[in-house]
Amino acid sequence: MKRNELGPSELILNPDGSVYHLHLLPEDIAPIIITVGDPDRVKQVSDHFDSIELVRQHREFVTHTGYFKGKRITVISTGIGTDNVDIVLNELDALVNIDLKTRLVKEEHTSLTFVRLGTSGALQRDIPLGTWLLSESAFGYDDLLHFYGGLPNDQSECELLQHYLEGLPLPYRAIYSERAAAHFPENKYKRGHTLTMPGFYAPQGRALRLSNPTATRFSRFADFIFRDGGRLTNLEMETAGLYGLSQILGHDAVSISALLANRMNGEFHPDPSGVVNEMIEDALNIIHDWD
Numbered sequence: 001m002k003r004n005e006l007g008p009s010e011l012i013l014n015p016d017g018s019v020y021h022l023h024l025l026p027e028d029i030a031p032i033i034i035t036v037g038d039p040d041r042v043k044q045v046s047d048h049f050d051s052i053e054l055v056r057q058h059r060e061f062v063t064h065t066g067y068f069k070g071k072r073i074t075v076i077s078t079g080i081g082t083d084n085v086d087i088v089l090n091e092l093d094a095l096v097n098i099d100l101k102t103r104l105v106k107e108e109h110t111s112l113t114f115v116r117l118g119t120s121g122a123l124q125r126d127i128p129l130g131t132w133l134l135s136e137s138a139f140g141y142d143d144l145l146h147f148y149g150g151l152p153n154d155q156s157e158c159e160l161l162q163h164y165l166e167g168l169p170l171p172y173r174a175i176y177s178e179r180a181a182a183h184f185p186e187n188k189y190k191r192g193h194t195l196t197m198p199g200f201y202a203p204q205g206r207a208l209r210l211s212n213p214t215a216t217r218f219s220r221f222a223d224f225i226f227r228d229g230g231r232l233t234n235l236e237m238e239t240a241g242l243y244g245l246s247q248i249l250g251h252d253a254v255s256i257s258a259l260l261a262n263r264m265n266g267e268f269h270p271d272p273s274g275v276v277n278e279m280i281e282d283a284l285n286i287i288h289d290w291d
C-alpha cells in the first residue's frame with residue numbers, strides 16, 4: 001500500500017468500484033446536487049426533468065440524475081438525520097475528490113453545490129405555514145460536527161445558547177453558502193436560522209406518551225435573541241450537518257425548507273405535498289438559470 005493510499009476499511013468500495021452506501025460512480029453525479037430527506041421526494045423532483053439518465057437505490061439513498069430544461073442535475077435522498085448526511089456528503093465528496101482507482105486524494109479540489117429541499121416546523125408565531133425558509137445558519141444539536149471540528153465561523157453564539165438552555169448539550173453552528181443563496185430572492189425565500197435536532201419528538205418539543213422534561217423550556221428557543229438581533233426560526237433534522245460538512249469539505253450548500261408545521265401555534269399545513277411541489281418547481285427554475 002502506497003503512502004497516503006486510503007485502505008479498504010477507510011474508503012469502502014463495492015465490487016463494481018462504486019462507493020459503499022450510495023452505490024454511485026463518479027460519472028453518475030452532476031456538479032449541482034439537490035438533497036431531500038424523503039426518498040419518495042426524489043421522484044417528485046425528477047418528474048420535472050426532461051430525461052433521466054441514472055436511477056439508483058441502496059437503503060434510503062435514492063439517486064436520480066437527469067436534465068431539467070437541458071441542465072444536468074442530480075437529486076438524492078439522505079433519509080432522516082445528520083448521521084445519514086454524514087454518509088451522503090462524505091461519499092459524494094469522495095466521488096469527485098478521491099481517485100477511486102489509486103485511492104489517493106486528488107491534488108485538484110472539485111467543489112459541488114448542494115441545494116437541500118426539505119420540510120420543517122416554524123418556531124415563531126408570526127411565520128406563516130407554507131413559507132419557504134432559507135437557512136442562513138443552523139445550530140446542530142446532533143453532535144456530528146463535534147467529531148470533525150474545524151468549522152471556520154464564530155461558535156460563541158452556541159455557548160450563549162447552552163448557558164440559556166441549561167441541561168441541553170452544546171450545539172455547533174454552521175453557515176450557508178452566500179454565493180448559492182444569492183440566487184434565491186429574499187421576497188420568496190424568507191431568511192432564517194435553523195435548529196437541527198437529533199429527533200422529531202422530544203428534541204422538537206413534542207410529547208405523545210412519553211413525558212418530555214424539556215417541553216416546558218422548549219419555547220425558550222423561540223425567545224432566544226442573538227447578539228445581532230436574529231431569532232431562531234425553524235426546526236428540522238439535517239441542515240447543520242449539510243452546512244458543516246460542506247464548509248469543511250469545501251462545497252457550497254444552501255438549505256431551503258417548506259414550513260409544514262408551526263410549533264408555537266400548534267398548526268399543520270393542510271396540503272404538505274402541494275407546498276413542497278411548488279417549492280421544487282420554483283427552485284428547479286432558479287437552479288436552471290444560474291451559471
Ligand SMILES: O=P(O)(O)O[C@H]1O[C@H](CO)[C@@H](O)[C@H]1O
Binds near residue numbers: 037079081120237
Ligand atoms: O422532509 P425532510 O427533507 O425529510 O426534512 C424533515 O422531515 C423529516 C421529519 O419528518 C426530517 O428529515 C426533517 O428534517
Ligand SMILES: O=c1cc[nH]c(=O)[nH]1
Binds near residue numbers: 119120200204260261
Ligand atoms: O415539525 C417538523 C416538520 C417537518 N420536519 C421536522 O423535522 N419538524
